Amino acid sequence: MTAPTRILTNGKIWCGLAEGFAEALAIAGDKVLATGPAADIAALAGPETEVIDLDGRLAVPGLNDAHLHLHLYGKSLVQLDLRPAAGVTSVQAIVDLVAEAARNAKPGEWILGRGYDHDKLAELRHPTRRELDAVSPDNPVFLHRTCGHTTIANTLALQAGGIGHNTPDPFGGKIGRTAGELDGLLFENARASVQAVIPLPTEADLVDSIERGGKSLLSFGITSCMEAAIGLEVGTVELDAYITARKDNRIPVRVAGTLMGDLERNILDYAHAKGLVTGVGDDIFRIGPVKYFTDGSAGAGTAWMSRAYENDATNFGVQCLTQEQTDALTMAAHEKGYQLAPHAIGDAAITMVLNAYEKAYAAIPAPDRRHRIEHCGWHTPEDLPRMIEMGVIPAGQPSFLYFFGNGYYTILGEERPQHCYPFKTWLDSGLHPSASTDCPVTSPDPLPCLYALVARRSDSGKPMGLDQKLTVAEALHLYTYEAAWGVHDEDRKGRLIPGQLADVAVFDTDFFTVPPEDILTARCLMTMLGGQVVYRAAA
Structure with missing residues (x-):
């Protein structure tokens, strides 16, 4: 030997x-x-x-984080850190950070930040447009809630995006208003017009972010990840950045790259023309599945549910695509040979994706394609057999249980949080559930994930479906082997056995x-x- x-x-x-x-x-x-x-x-x-x-x-x-945003994480490391873990526990703390940034910024320079959770702020609310205007009158401000599906903008940012008091809500989005006045909140697709005018990072900026984020992941014991949305913000430039970073040996971890294939954010034709289909690449950078968005997030009240939210009988979340659009996007990727990994959190969204999968598999059978559902937070009991029949991979985030569990109680009541992200049911049913953080939605730290999988409690101790507890070995299995299975890599990594x-x-x-x-x-x-x-x- x-x-x-x-x-x-x-x-x-x-x-x-x-x-x-x-x-x-x-x-x-x-x-x-x-x-x-x-x-x-x-x-x-x-x-x-x-x-x-x-x-x-x-x-x-x-460890293998099965769903995170590597270059966005790297970018977030040089933006305002609004996370509770960074000590941001009040609206005033956010306002103070924006004020400091405005004092150090040139007039007109954008102030960007991410990570606040209004459920964890002392005031139990979002900041307002007026509060941001007061400390940043000369700089547009655009701050992401931790989930990445809701933002707060000041007046200059809204004006830059062409949003005024009479601007109607776009399909798949909502413009926040309080007492008939813009409050600065933008939900889902309503953010697009502002995001379109924020100065874009260059390919070189993105390569820096990839390297910066990857080095940070190594400090948590993470050696692999699925980058969950290449093309989300800067289109094809993001894919070119990953290709350049690989060529220059600047990707510190192993990456399976998910390509955006949504209605507007879509780089599928560009990638396919280069022969970049699922599985192409090497052990550092490999092409993974294709993604589109069907709804938002539960914490923001935008995950598309079949039942109204407990705190608002008129709110069922946000439907970002129709069934017909979902069918078309699914078939476009499926017929080109791609694995799919759409975002769907609410049960209505999950049902819609499963409908599309059934049609795609009926048209073009592909037994080992391993289509996924990213997040898959709440699905109906009736949809579980459909998932098993098609071998759909539920790619859930245990960190959501830990960091967002209390908010789920606030927005969904006492009973529904007990049925979210049923990892034990998935594993016992023969599915291949994986574990991840959706970083920078939450920290990339795997320890809260492992804790949530074995304890099924939030950061304050709230029970989150105690019947879904896993053993430590099962929890690590989701973070290693199953994460590799989810991108067809289980023969290369995920276990410490000869040859891997x-x-x-x-x-x-x-x-x-x-x-x-x-x-x-x-x-x-x-x-x-x-x-x-x-x-x-x-x-």
């Missing part, structure tokens, strides 16, 4: 759900060579083998033996990509 280049030993190595634990791991080049008892693996060492002492720590396959890529994350806490709450305070100590150490935590 080839002598290993590296050996990991003196720790607890979780190799996969079926494989269980090993005492030591041997790596040859960028692949796993062998796992087993420490003495057996030590016997494989040659004179050049590097031995890494895990000092009793837990090692797992490199030697991507490893080492943590200071044994998730398998501590109370679930202790998972939240764990820390990634080391990350390996292809057998190379690419991150070490500071002492």
Whole structure:
């Protein structure tokens, strides 16, 4: 047998759900060579083998976030950070950050930010247009709620987008008004006219964001991700940026790239003409599925539901596409050989996507296409057998349970939060659910996700369907093997077995033996990509 280049030993190595634990791991080049008892693996060492002492720590396959926005995350790292984790817990704190940014900005320069959650602000409301105007009279302001489906804009930003008091709501969107006056809130497609006039990042800017975001992911033990929307903001330039970043070796993690194939935001023809269909690429950057949006987010009250929201009997969410449009977009990608990964959170939206899938599969059977539903937050019991029949992948976000659970209670009542994101039902039904954060919607930190999967509680302890608890092994399985399965990569990564890529994350806490709450305070100590150490935590 080839002598290993590296050996990991003196720790607890979780190799996969079926494989269980090993005492030591041997790596040859960028692949796993062998796992087993420490003495057996030590016997494989040659004179050049590097031995890494895990000092009793837990090692797992490199984590794979199955749905995040890599370049948007990288971009957000240099914008206003409005997250509760950054200490933004009041409207006044947001206003103060905007005021400081305005003092340091040139007149007319845009002030952009992301991450506030009105359910976690002391005032339990969004900032208003007037509050932003007061501190930024000379600079347009555009701030995203944490979900990315709602924004608050000041008057200059609204004017730049051509939005006035008499502007009608567009299809698939809503312009916020209070007492008949614009309040600055823009929901879903209503944001498009403002977004169209914000100065666009260049390809070079996007490459910087990809690299910046990827380096940050490594610090969490994340070695792979599915980039969930290439072409969302800057069209084909985003795809060119990923291609350039790969050519220049500036993608720090393994990426499966989802291509936008929506009504307006659509780069499918551009990619297809270049031969960039699902599966094309290498182990660093590979083309993944095609995406379109059918609704919004539950936290913002825009996920399209068959029942009205508990806090507003007139609100069923926002339907972003008709059934006919959904059918057409689905077939356009399906017939070109692409996997699909549309956004659908509410049960009405999920039903509409499943209808489209049935028509596409009937027209062109493709048993292993593995069409997905991104988020898949609330589906009806009747739709589960349809998902099983077609092998639809539910790509849910455990972090939503943790960070947004309290808001779900506020907007949907006591009962409906107990039925969202049923990961155990999905797994037990033979589906292939994955775990992810939708970063920068939430932090890319996988620890709240793992906690939510095993504890099924929000950050304040609210129960979120306790019958859906997973074991630690099952939770890690969703974050490794199932995330790889979701982009046809399960033969290359997701387990620490001979022949698979030697991507490893080492943590200071044994998730398998501590109370679930202790998972939240764990820390990634080391990350390996292809057998190379690419991150070490500071002492």
